[in-house]
Every structure is written in structure tokens, then in C-alpha cells.
Amino acid sequence: MSTQPSRDLKSIPNPHPERDYSVRMECPEFTCLCPMTGQPDFADIQIEYVPDQLCIELKSLKLYLWSYRNEGAFHEAVTNKILDDLVAALHPRRLQVIADFNVRGGIHTIVTASHGV
Numbered sequence: 001m002s003t004q005p006s007r008d009l010k011s012i013p014n015p016h017p018e019r020d021y022s023v024r025m026e027c028p029e030f031t032c033l034c035p036m037t038g039q040p041d042f043a044d045i046q047i048e049y050v051p052d053q054l055c056i057e058l059k060s061l062k063l064y065l066w067s068y069r070n071e072g073a074f075h076e077a078v079t080n081k082i083l084d085d086l087v088a089a090l091h092p093r094r095l096q097v098i099a100d101f102n103v104r105g106g107i108h109t110i111v112t113a114s115h116g117v
Contacts, residue, residue, distance in 0.1 A: 005067035009089040010060035014051045024048040035072030042102045049095035075101050079111040087115045
């Protein structure tokens with residue numbers, strides 16, 4: 001598997017598709033660029049989902065999140081894009097993405113996007 005940024009999300013079979021259980025991941029080193037100023041935006045991305053038949057392969061998630069590092073993206077847009085891409089890759093029963101962005105210009109932004117909740 002590559003060690004370069006990639007938007008290719010990979011999945012693995014859910015070892016217990018008969019059961020509802022949640023998987024929670026926290027990615028405290030997310031970075032993208034402000035599309036207005038080009039300055040870096042830093043966020044803690046929290047992902048929680050109830051898998052159906054598939055689970056996310058974690059290295060592909062890391063490379064996926066890394067792919068935003070040099071891309072301009074508004075907080076709301078990037079949070080919803082992450083949600084949409086994970087839903088398309090996994091078809092989970094439920095999924096939520098919380099993007100907790102660092103303070104910028106005196107404003108602390110938290111964006112929550114949900115699927116199947």
C-alpha cells in the first residue's frame with residue numbers, strides 16, 4: 001500500500017455483521033488550507049460508525065485524511081465530504097463525523113455531519 005496521500009478508501013469485512021457495535025476513531029492531526037487565505041487549518045476529526053458488512057481499513061483512512069493537507073476547503077464542506085466518502089465506501093448503518101477546528105480569528109468551529117442517525 002502507498003505511503004502517499006490518497007482518496008482511495010479501502011474496506012475490510014466486518015467480523016461481526018450480525019451485531020450492532022460502534023467503531024470510534026480520532027484523528028487529532030487533520031490539516032487543510034483556508035480557501036480564502038491559504039493559511040493552514042488544524043482540526044481533530046472524530047469518526048464514529050456502526051458498520052454493516054464493511055469496516056474501514058485504517059491506513060487508507062490515514063492516507064485519505066492526509067490528502068486534504070494542501071487543499072483549500074471550508075470547514076463545513078470538508079466535514080460533509082469526509083462523511084459522504086465514508087458512507088460511499090462502507091455503506092454503514094450509522095456514521096457521524098465531528099470536525100473540531102482550532103481557533104481561527106477568535107472563532108472556534110465544530111461541524112457535525114451524520115448519516116442514518
